[in-house]
Amino acid sequence: MLIDWTLFTPWAALAGGVLLGLASALFVLLNGRVLGISGIVGGLLRPRAGDIGWRLAFVLGMLVAPSLYWLVVGPTQPRIDASWGMVVIAGLLVGVGTRYGSGCTSGHGVCGLSRMSPRSLVATLAFMGAGFVTVFLIRHALG
């Protein structure tokens, strides 16, 4: 395995990860919930009275974050190589898969593993594995 030393950013990754952990910690200790984005957003699609406000408040915070970052640091330059069609397919798969799987990288990967949940470990291994295989197929095997 060849490490990409030009792109590897250990300190930013750790710092950002700690922020994610901090958010998850605050969320579980103050709100009593696992910080799982697919669950928080998915719950908006089966709305129940009293269960919507907190979800919207949280998502609003996420949506505002890049503007705050831009004001303080500057714009980000993400690389999105997938075509529009691939983006749609990817979104559909992520939407369906996270709901059937009851979680995503935040819910299972961060919170589930932090809770030492065997269920989340299995889920994380599954989506990581599928991610590795998919990228291998797209970048190295097909086309």
Place this chain on the structure above:
Amino acid sequence: MKNRITEFVVGLIFGLGLIVSGMTDPGKVLGFLDLAGLWDPSLAFVMGGAIAVGVFAFAAAKKRTISFLGGAMHLPTSRDIDRRLVVGSLIFGAGWGIAGFCPGPAIVSAGAGQPKAIVFVMAMLAGMWLFELAERMSHRAPPTQTGAR
């Protein structure tokens, strides 16, 4: 109102964490998932940093019956490792590997006005909606209902 502000701030911190860590850049995420290419281990460090903090918080949360704001605890109780979990996660992982977006980073990038992220989020919501429909048709989910949480 206090709770809403708290939730907003936590969402903000989470969003900033995703940006600072580079996880809102699909190129970085796919760089981690590209084991056969030039490999960017950053995502592992992101998870490591997050879990290092999370472990303590969840250990503390496990013992609590109410949250620090006096609300109920809503921690998941399911321990089933079933086909839904595995197949769902495989499907999610495939979608993740196609565009390098998972729900959180896609939403944050959409908030930044990234057109492809916005389309991804719309497709993701459509996928989640399809799941809801399928669940209701198989009678696993109740129809939308009112009532306290």
